[in-house]
Amino acid sequence: MRKPTAVRVPEHSALGRRSPAALLLVLFAVLIWAAWVGDYDLSIFFDSTQRSAALDRLGSFLAAFVSPELSGDYLARCLELAGDTLAIACLGTALAVLGGLALALLSSSNGLLGGVPGRSSAWMRVLRESCRLLQDILRGVPDFAWAVIFIPLVGLGPAAGILAIFVNVSGILARVYSELFDALPPSRLEPLRSAGIGRLPAVLYGVLPNVRSPLLSFTLLRWECSVRNAAVIGAVGGGGLGSEIIHRLGYGEYGKVMTVMVFLLLLTLGSDQISRLVRTAFGEADERAASWGLIEARRRVLRLAACIVFALGLSLLWVLPSLGSGHRTGLWERLGEAQRIFGDLLSPDLGYLGQGLAASGVTLSMAIIATFLATLAAAFLAAPASRILGHSAWLGTALRFAATVSRTIPEVFWALLLVSFLRHGSLPGMLALALHSGGLLLRLFAESADAIPSRQLDAVRDASASRAKTFVYAVLPRVAPHWIANAFFQLESNLRTSIVLGIVGAAGLGFQFKYAFEWFRFREAGTYLILMVGFAFLLDRLSRSLGFARARLG
Amino acid sequence: MSKRPEASPAAVRLRAASLAFGQRQILQDLDLEIPSGQAVALIGPSGVGKTSLLRVLTGAQALQAGSAELLGENPQTLKGAKLRALLLRVGHLYQNDALVPGLRAVHNVLVGRLGRWSLLRSIISLIWPRDVELARAAMARVGLEDRLAAPISNLSGGERQRVALARLLVQNPELILADEPVAALDPRLAREVIELLVGLAKEEGRSCLVSLHDWEIVGPYFDRVIALKDGRWFFDGPPGDFLPEALAELYVDEKANGGPRA
Ligand SMILES: Nc1ncnc2c1ncn2[C@@H]1O[C@H](COP(=O)(O)OP(=O)(O)OP(=O)(O)O)[C@@H](O)[C@H]1O
Numbered sequence: 001m002r003k004p005t006a007v008r009v010p011e012h013s014a015l016g017r018r019s020p021a022a023l024l025l026v027l028f029a030v031l032i033w034a035a036w037v038g039d040y041d042l043s044i045f046f047d048s049t050q051r052s053a054a055l056d057r058l059g060s061f062l063a064a065f066v067s068p069e070l071s072g073d074y075l076a077r078c079l080e081l082a083g084d085t086l087a088i089a090c091l092g093t094a095l096a097v098l099g100g101l102a103l104a105l106l107s108s109s110n111g112l113l114g115g116v117p118g119r120s121s122a123w124m125r126v127l128r129e130s131c132r133l134l135q136d137i138l139r140g141v142p143d144f145a146w147a148v149i150f151i152p153l154v155g156l157g158p159a160a161g162i163l164a165i166f167v168n169v170s171g172i173l174a175r176v177y178s179e180l181f182d183a184l185p186p187s188r189l190e191p192l193r194s195a196g197i198g199r200l201p202a203v204l205y206g207v208l209p210n211v212r213s214p215l216l217s218f219t220l221l222r223w224e225c226s227v228r229n230a231a232v233i234g235a236v237g238g239g240g241l242g243s244e245i246i247h248r249l250g251y252g253e254y255g256k257v258m259t260v261m262v263f264l265l266l267l268t269l270g271s272d273q274i275s276r277l278v279r280t281a282f283g284e285a286d287e288r289a290a291s292w293g294l295i296e297a298r299r300r301v302l303r304l305a306a307c308i309v310f311a312l313g314l315s316l317l318w319v320l321p322s323l324g325s326g327h328r329t330g331l332w333e334r335l336g337e338a339q340r341i342f343g344d345l346l347s348p349d350l351g352y353l354g355q356g357l358a359a360s361g362v363t364l365s366m367a368i369i370a371t372f373l374a375t376l377a378a379a380f381l382a383a384p385a386s387r388i389l390g391h392s393a394w395l396g397t398a399l400r401f402a403a404t405v406s407r408t409i410p411e412v413f414w415a416l417l418l419v420s421f422l423r424h425g426s427l428p429g430m431l432a433l434a435l436h437s438g439g440l441l442l443r444l445f446a447e448s449a450d451a452i453p454s455r456q457l458d459a460v461r462d463a464s465a466s467r468a469k470t471f472v473y474a475v476l477p478r479v480a481p482h483w484i485a486n487a488f489f490q491l492e493s494n495l496r497t498s499i500v501l502g503i504v505g506a507a508g509l510g511f512q513f514k515y516a517f518e519w520f521r522f523r524e525a526g527t528y529l530i531l532m533v534g535f536a537f538l539l540d541r542l543s544r545s546l547g548f549a550r551a552r553l554g
Numbered sequence: 555m556s557k558r559p560e561a562s563p564a565a566v567r568l569r570a571a572s573l574a575f576g577q578r579q580i581l582q583d584l585d586l587e588i589p590s591g592q593a594v595a596l597i598g599p600s601g602v603g604k605t606s607l608l609r610v611l612t613g614a615q616a617l618q619a620g621s622a623e624l625l626g627e628n629p630q631t632l633k634g635a636k637l638r639a640l641l642l643r644v645g646h647l648y649q650n651d652a653l654v655p656g657l658r659a660v661h662n663v664l665v666g667r668l669g670r671w672s673l674l675r676s677i678i679s680l681i682w683p684r685d686v687e688l689a690r691a692a693m694a695r696v697g698l699e700d701r702l703a704a705p706i707s708n709l710s711g712g713e714r715q716r717v718a719l720a721r722l723l724v725q726n727p728e729l730i731l732a733d734e735p736v737a738a739l740d741p742r743l744a745r746e747v748i749e750l751l752v753g754l755a756k757e758e759g760r761s762c763l764v765s766l767h768d769w770e771i772v773g774p775y776f777d778r779v780i781a782l783k784d785g786r787w788f789f790d791g792p793p794g795d796f797l798p799e800a801l802a803e804l805y806v807d808e809k810a811n812g813g814p815r816a
């Protein structure tokens with residue numbers, strides 16, 4: 001669910017210091033473990049009745065591939081659902097900006113509870129640490145899991161999607177914002193504080209203006225991700241295009257699925273484009289801002305505010321009719337239910353820890369095997385897909401096109417399709433991750449091969465004459481560190497997504513959680529939630545200790 | 555501008571103040587009294603504790619012994635709203651970095667009003683500056699009327715210090731504490747800023763305590779010079795009495811105890 005981002009290769013990563021043989025051995029051991037623990041049910045490939053049923057479903061889907069449902073009525077319906085999705089993403093993200101800002105202000109050492117040296121009391125530190133913990137919980141439980149939690153409270157539909165995005169993205173933004181705040185030297189605040197200015201105004205004037213532009217671009221990036229997620233969050237009942245997909249898949253109406261898929265792709269590509277335009281506009285405005293007078297600056301700010309209010313107002317009006325649709329009971333009953341559910345979630349039944357750990361193994365396995373397969377495939381296809389190494393132009397173009405399609409379709413969507421062909425299990429989840437990340441890695445790998453100056457290739461090519469040898473001797477040594485770094489980055493991303501795929505019907509921790517939740521076993525679900533948060537926490541640690549730093553936003 | 559209470563207490567008072575960082579004694583049993591309306595220069599070699607002394611006065615640095623008093627109140631024991639109310643009556647000027655680089659000059663000047671504004675007004679002003687006329691008048695006083703809308707990053711070092719002065723004007727404090735406000739400026743600019751600073755302080759009957767590196771600047775502008783060395787007062791008196799030999803001794807890098815006059 002992330003954009004393909006180039007990864008900076010760390011100079012002194014933990015990997016660089018080990019011998020290649022030892023690393024290969026570790027990799028081999030990890031793969032064996034993952035294959036064993038992942039519980040992959042391959043019978044569908046060997047059992048002829050199962051295979052023919054799956055092939056039937058695949059066949060009718062492929063038939064629909066060329067004949068999507070294009071009736072005016074259905075197009076209008078999809079357009080409306082796309083509007084729902086967009087509105088869910090906008091409202092959820094807008095609320096999350098407020099939530100994230102508040103949480104960041106409470107948890108940053110340069111924020112509201114920040115230490116004036118010698119004057120920060122113990123309760124402030126306790127409050128600050130608990131806000132950081134809250135951040136980790138909101139972030140660690142994926143938006144899909146939040147949607148599952150909110151559905152019994154607000155019913156199926158956009159409200160659950162909005163709340164899920166609000167809660168999860170609040171945690172993510174709070175983390176990013178508070179890191180931005182923390183990066184400022186405390187000396188920025190001291191002049192304001194020592195002039196007798198209260199905490200909140202001091203932060204508003206001393207901290208926020210200094211981080212305005214990175215804050216804006218992170219927020220836009222998050223909005224973009226929210227659109228992607230909102231498009232599929234309906235798969236667990238959060239409204240929008242996702243609900244339609246799951247519905248139509250259930251009835252085997254693949255023509256309609258195809259139409260929804262096209263809308264979904266257009267929506268994600270469109271939001272990419274919008275956020276890029278907005279970012280450029282902000283960048284240009286920042287450059288020219290110095291020459292504006294006060295009146296002009298004020299006019300610009302008001303115009304921006306008007307745009308935001310308009311977009312949010314429109315979103316609200318759009319979803320308002322369907323917001324109430326999920327309500328079955330009165331407010332008081334639902335509050336009581338909320339209290340019961342959250343009370344149970346917060347007092348987890350640790351007897352299920354063993355089961356949860358086993359499910360976590362499956363989640364890990366899906367991500368590991370998928371990343372391995374994707375890396376392997378991308379490495380083999382990188383040469384034919386690259387512009388300067390490839391044999392034939394049309395094969396290269398075809399590969400690049402396939403890669404683009406494969407990575408533009410979100411993992412969740414792949415998972416939904418594959419679950420409908422192969423039935424629930426770890427296999428469709430793993431394949432979904434492999435297909436999406438394969439497309440991503442193929443593009444990155446081919447690009448890095450193309451970045452090698454052709455002079456250097458020619459020298460080797462002249463000496464050895466064979467393409468394969470040129471690839472092995474001239475290309476591989478140069479791109480290998482870059483490829484490995486990207487593969488690890490993809491592994492991290494897949495580990496996070498793997499939980500979500502469980503929630504939409506593959507296997508692992510996410511599946512166990514959803515299952516327990518749907519059977520009202522909230523205390524069991526609470527255990528799985530703890531594991532999810534722990535999982536996210538360990539991942540953060542791991543990616544930091546491996547030293548892979550994502551390239552900073554421009 | 556605002557009315558001062560009659561027979562106001564001393565602007566600054568230290569009684570037997572002591573401060574040490576580990577083994578290093580920064581302030582040793584110091585006494586100091588600055589009556590209101592006086593312009594005082596604080597000089598001394600680098601690392602002697604000028605900044606620490608000023609931080610003690612604003613309560614940012616705790617004393618180990620003795621007491622400090624600012625406008626009749628104890629900054630060391632006050633907390634929360636009471637401390638803020640006291641600090642509101644004290645203006646600050648720093649060497650640099652005290653302006654917010656991401657904001658325009660007008661907002662930086664209006665930071666001087668923040669302590670008096672409600673939260674809502676502060677937020678609105680961030681988008682739509684309030685009390686612009688006040689800011690404009692202050693900027694005119696420091697000769698920068700036409701730079702009201704300029705982002706701070708577009709201003710020169712001297713202009714920035716003047717914006718900081720305009721902020722002080724808008725804050726309208728009873729006492730100004732300045733920590734090497736001109737260390738980053740060339741001598742000519744430095745003199746201009748000091749002249750402006752002391753002039754602005756004196757015409758409203760404000761007191762000021764300014765730490766300085768450069769003796770050259772002190773002479774014509776200040777009523778009184780205090781020099782800190784090895785944790786004690788090395789000199790305290792009118793600038794005219796501070797002889798070149800004493801100056802040489804103050805900046806000599808040895809542990810010899812100078813004759814404290816205070
Ligand atoms: N918080 C602190 N902890 C430990 N030592 C400190 C602390 N603050 C200052 N010091 C030390 O106290 C001494 C005095 O520092 P101070 O900043 O007050 O000097 P100064 O006279 O302002 O110097 P300068 O003219 O270079 O600004 C220095 O040796 C400094 O290293």
Ligand SMILES: [Mg+2]
Pocket residue numbers: 604605606733734
């Ligand atoms: Mg200093």
